[in-house]
Amino acid sequence: MNTDAGPALRRPCGISHVGIVTPDLDRFRAFYETTIGLDATMVFGSGPGHARQAVLMAGDIMLHVFEVPGYDPSAQGLSDAMFERGRLDHLGFTVTDLMALTAIRDRLIAVDASSGEIRPLGPMLSLRFQDPDGLESEINCYNTAFNPSTMRNEDGIVTPEWLERARQVLHASPSTSPSCTTSETSSNCQDTSTTTRRGHE
Amino acid sequence: MNTDAGPALRRPCGISHVGIVTPDLDRFRAFYETTIGLDATMVFGSGPGHARQAVLMAGDIMLHVFEVPGYDPSAQGLSDAMFERGRLDHLGFTVTDLMALTAIRDRLIAVDASSGEIRPLGPMLSLRFQDPDGLESEINCYNTAFNPSTMRNEDGIVTPEWLERARQVLHASPSTSPSCTTSETSSNCQDTSTTTRRGHE
Numbered sequence: 374m375n376t377d378a379g380p381a382l383r384r385p386c387g388i389s390h391v392g393i394v395t396p397d398l399d400r401f402r403a404f405y406e407t408t409i410g411l412d413a414t415m416v417f418g419s420g421p422g423h424a425r426q427a428v429l430m431a432g433d434i435m436l437h438v439f440e441v442p443g444y445d446p447s448a449q450g451l452s453d454a455m456f457e458r459g460r461l462d463h464l465g466f467t468v469t470d471l472m473a474l475t476a477i478r479d480r481l482i483a484v485d486a487s488s489g490e491i492r493p494l495g496p497m498l499s500l501r502f503q504d505p506d507g508l509e510s511e512i513n514c515y516n517t518a519f520n521p522s523t524m525r526n527e528d529g530i531v532t533p534e535w536l537e538r539a540r541q542v543l544h545a546s547p548s549t550s551p552s553c554t555t556s557e558t559s560s561n562c563q564d565t566s567t568t569t570r571r572g573h574e
Numbered sequence: 575m576n577t578d579a580g581p582a583l584r585r586p587c588g589i590s591h592v593g594i595v596t597p598d599l600d601r602f603r604a605f606y607e608t609t610i611g612l613d614a615t616m617v618f619g620s621g622p623g624h625a626r627q628a629v630l631m632a633g634d635i636m637l638h639v640f641e642v643p644g645y646d647p648s649a650q651g652l653s654d655a656m657f658e659r660g661r662l663d664h665l666g667f668t669v670t671d672l673m674a675l676t677a678i679r680d681r682l683i684a685v686d687a688s689s690g691e692i693r694p695l696g697p698m699l700s701l702r703f704q705d706p707d708g709l710e711s712e713i714n715c716y717n718t719a720f721n722p723s724t725m726r727n728e729d730g731i732v733t734p735e736w737l738e739r740a741r742q743v744l745h746a747s748p749s750t751s752p753s754c755t756t757s758e759t760s761s762n763c764q765d766t767s768t769t770t771r772r773g774h775e
Contacts, residue, residue, distance in 0.1 A: 383677035384611025385667035387633030389698065389714040389743050391592065392656075392663035410585025414736035418728025430733075432588030433742050434635070437666075441657050450651040451660060455593075456642050459652065459660020460709045462593035465638075466586035476584035497590065508661045513590040527619025532631075535615035541634050542590050 390428075390435035391464060393508075398425050398440035400505050405429055408480045409466065409512075411436065431466055453507045465499070465511040469544045474500055474514045481512075495519060496539040515545030591629075591636035592665060594709075599626050599641035601706050606630055609681045610667065610713075612637065632667055654708045666700070666712040670745045675701055675715045682713075696720060697740040716746030 395401040398416075405411045406429070414435075417426040429436040451458055468474050474491065478500050481487035487502040496519045500512045521536055532538065596602040599617075606612045607630070615636075618627040630637040652659055669675050675692065679701050682688035688703040697720045701713045722737055733739065 382611050383669065383674035385632045385669055385678075385713065386745055387668040387743075388589065388592070388635045389666040389668040389712075391589070391665055394657050394661055394663050410583050412733060414731075414733040414739050416730040416732060418726065418730070420726070420728065428736070430739060430743075431586045433739075434589045435740075435743055439657065439663070444657070446660060449658065456595050456640065456645070457650070459647060459662060460595055460707060461660060461662035461665065462595050462640070464592055464662065465590040467588040467590040468584065468586055473584040477586075506661060511590075512586065525619065525621070527621065529617040529619070530615075531617060532613060532615040535629070538615050538631060538634075539629075539636075542588075542631075542636055544587055 388434055390437045391461075393436055393438050394441050394444050395438055395506050396440070396442060396444040397505070398427055398438060401438055401440075402427060402429070404484070404486070404505050405436070408477075408484055408486065410477065410480075447507075453503075453509065455509065458508075463508070463510045465497070465513045467543055468512055468514045470514055471498065471517075474498060474512055477512050493519070496536060497543065513543060515540060515543040517545075589635055591638045592662075594637055594639050595642050595645050596639055596707050597641070597643060597645040598706070599628055599639060602639055602641075603628060603630070605685070605687070605706050606637070609678075609685055609687065611678065611681075648708075654704075654710065656710065659709075664709070664711045666698070666714045668744055669713055669715045671715055672699065672718075675699060675713055678713050694720070697737060698744065714744060716741060716744040718746075 393401075402413055406413060411429040411431055413427055413429050415428040419425050419440075424440040424442060426440065427438045429438060446458065447453070455462060468477065471491075478487060478489050478491065481500070481502045482489045486504065487500060489500070491498050491500050493499075493516050494513075496516055497513045498516045501509060502512065503509045524530075594602075603614055607614060612630040612632055614628055614630050616629040620626050620641075625641040625643055627641065628639045630639060647659065648654070656663060669678065672692075679688060679690050679692065682701070682703045683690045687705065688701060690701070692699050692701050694700075694717050695714075697717055698714045699717045702710060703713065704710045725731075
């Protein structure tokens, strides 16, 4: 419980951008715009000390993509394997429902970028893909078959509203008809009163 | 221009989660909850083949944090330097205004995690910090002093609404009083009609 009597805790209300490095901006854009379905909003030309950059939108989050010609993490000894490719390991992109997930899966399979397997991961469904640079990420939607009673005793709920928060993340409305509108979501940029934080398990 | 007469392009409406690796989940949580101000919603206990995991919320985006005891990218030859730490390079967390940015800056300075310098980066203000694992990221808010006329000839606008999209990303309303509500933002999960995509510059 936050009993701080001082000023309210100012805190982030989202992620503005993810910085991503690619050796080939054109190839990156072709994949993420055509196959994944993101929009580019800006392309910055090269200048002193930097090559091209682009901004792609995943809803209201930016991918800030930096072209570093010749960039090859494997030359630094990095593998493409999960947990061996840097502190930031992967991204999951949100789609609203299984129909959208299936549509993107079909596009990914067509360019040989995914096995097409859709797996349940708690309240999410997950489709893994590998981009042309070898970066493995996911497409996610809400798993309508998720049963919270399958939680284990070893798992700790820190915020009682965790499942509702997960639904908000996945743009899944409590009703049976997930929609893409964000009007029902709450952004909690500022913690003005009580918190449900319980400290560390 | 998208002249595809087939089914509408199904596309992501956001980022559900970012997968992050830490060698010390307790230290990670202490920093991101107390200093940055995120909320944890779930902590998953270790099990066969995996150690602990936690879900922290940055607004409606999850950080899915995997504890990998002993994880040390520098042992793999990775540096902490920008563009040398993996394909996913950094995150930027959104705050609504300079007051929130300054509040978090003060907390970061208090734990020696930031120089405190706030720099303009186009339509964003940026405060860099380094977390206890050495990962460098940013806190961002909208730069109310940004002048789009400073764009260079080498820079290409792909989407005419790029600046409005950037404002949405940063939860900055077109008025002078940025708010934290998301009701004004538009999520574009599905491309039902025209697009402003112009292809690659």
